[in-house]
Amino acid sequence: MNCIRCQSKTFSMAAIAFTMLVLLFAGAGSPARAQTQLKTIENPEGGTIVYGQVDGANSQAAAMGAVLRSVHNNCGAKPQVGKLFRVRNTNSVAVFFTVVNRTQGNKPVAGLLIATEVASNHIEAALVTDDAARFGSTVNPMLTKLFSVWHAAGAGAASGPATGEHSAGRSAPPATLRMVRAPDNSAMVGIPDGWTLKGNGGTVMVVDPNYNVIINLNLCRWATNPYGGYRNAPGSYEKIIYPSNVEPVRGFPGLLREFWRANGNRIDFRIARSEQVPAPPGQRCVHAIGRGLIGVQNAAEKDLFEMETLLCTTAPNAMGDYMVSLSLSSIAPNFADKWRATVGAIFASFQVNEAVVAQEAHAIAAPAIAAIHQIGRDAAARYAATDAANDAQHAGYWAQQDSNARRGQAFSNYLLDQTVIQDNNMYGNGTVGHGTAWNSTADALVRSNPGRYEIVQTPNFWKGVDY
Known part of the structure; x- marks a missing residue:
């Protein structure tokens, strides 16, 4: 069991997933708007697959932030997220994350969150999760099931191997461990x-x-x-x-x-x-x-x-x-x-x-x-989830363009309580440099010496340094 599911073992898989969908997705908006039709996919092999509209969210970042905050609340620990990726040939974005489920004996959980803008102010999201020890081998089957019924992400166009360092050949599926x-x-x-x-x-x-x-x-x-x-x-x-x-x-x-x-x-x-x-x-x-x-x-x-x-x-x-x-x-x-x-x-x-x-x-x-x-x-x-997803027929993820990477890093920093700061006098000789710091540290540096330190906004991120 993981914290994406309901904690009671007496519920069926459908009830478990539906209950957590209500907690995760409806939590993004006001209670009056929590009546969206939410869906779960039965998965006897294990793991959780849920998807639906995120009420109250007017952007992909808002939807993903709302879902991850709900994961935080239900697990009792803050999710650790990777970099934001774009789903190939679509306008969907995705992020892998891990979280320690404090409510279930500190069990490590891994997941993939996908968000897509269907229409203006209509954002849908999908979540696949499993125990971290299993996720590397279960993410492919879960994605296949998800994209066979959830077409909001336009995943049908995302076929073929992903680009990147590991794209020279098609990886064989994981061996039984x-x-x-x-x-x-x-x-x-x-x-x-x-x-x-x-x-x-x-x-x-x-x-x-x-x-x-x-x-x-x-x-x-x-x-x-x-x-x-x-x-x-x-x-x-x-x-x-x-x-x-x-x-x-x-x-x-x-x-x-x-x-x-x-x-x-x-x-x-x-x-x-x-x-x-x-x-x-x-x-x-x-x-x-x-x-x-x-x-x-x-x-x-x-x-x-x-x-x-x-x-x-x-x-x-x-x-x-x-x-x-x-x-x-x-x-x-x-x-x-x-x-x-x-x-x-x-x-x-x-x-x-x-x-x-x-x-x-x-x-x-x-x-x-x-x-x-x-x-x-x-x-x-x-790492395992990213590598396994490279083999999924409907989901190749990679940082596609500089503008996407900048937005992705801004979103990642927001989730991780981090800020990119600029030091205008690194070595006392006017050398300018960038670095990522915790928000509290960045704020303290700027307050202590505003002439030297400044917050770097998203459009000014330096390629290869900040994203």
Whole structure:
């Protein structure tokens, strides 16, 4: 059960979905307008599929905001949303999200929300959700069912594979997974038959029998700022040495190389796309896609594996130390189409036993590790959902135009309580820079020095920095 459904287990699936539709969709307008005919789709395989008109909403952003606020109210936790995408060949927009269902034992839930403008002041939305561990493998069937009956989104025109880094071939469907626990019970993840799992302390490695797929989830290592001659200190090889104040996307390549150096290894990673993704206050995360190989430098192009990474850092402590977490998948070039969707499903199934991790990692800042693991689960669910949706016949999602991306980032920032700010004197020499900060931080900066800091409005977002 998840918080998108009614909490009583005695209701039928139809009653469950209808009840939550009333809560989610009618909540966007006044009670007097809550009589819209809402629909649910029976789905014996699991998950929830609902759709209908969002009363009172006069824009797609308003409709999506209303639905996500209702999810927040019903789950007891704020949804973590990805970037807004446009549905191919339509005027519909969509966003993947994850949320922790506080009312059902802190169970992770993943979902996809779609909104479309049918006519002036007539906005319809659809919501597909499931447990985060299942969403990577159930989103395709749910989308197929949804678009077979819901035509407001004009999804029938959205056929063919999606564009993007993974569009070279059509991914095979995810393999059947079985949940396997780490030896110390600190984590569990779904893997296909014949694959192996190793790990402890909330960190796992999954490999296929022939090492064509290697997945590392939540590798954690301490880092320190390169001050005070630490590089020459005994044992420095065990700790990452990298500045904590580097802009995350710009600093990602160097920090990734330093992570593997501290592990006694090296990596050749050629980035196709990297972006900063939402993270809790005090932490920063970068998601990157590309091709690479671990253990070598200057590898031949034909030998490079398809790679996807999520790298997160905590704020430094008084000593300048901070924690770095890395989740990474590598797929051999001839097997990328076969295993890509399966890798996504594995990411989405990853769960951490926070109690065990806290016990084992108390000496190395368990709260920081627990927060990073939550980021990993949320990002993994979005990753899996996005990758799986690329295979759906009726739903290819991508950032289509600069104007769409600007509007999408503005909407994402609104949901995440974030603001883009401009610093007109970054280094005391007149250098101008942009950055994303929590609203409270942005407001405080502008109030403290309005001549230096200013809020950046949506039309002025910088490509590659703010969206």
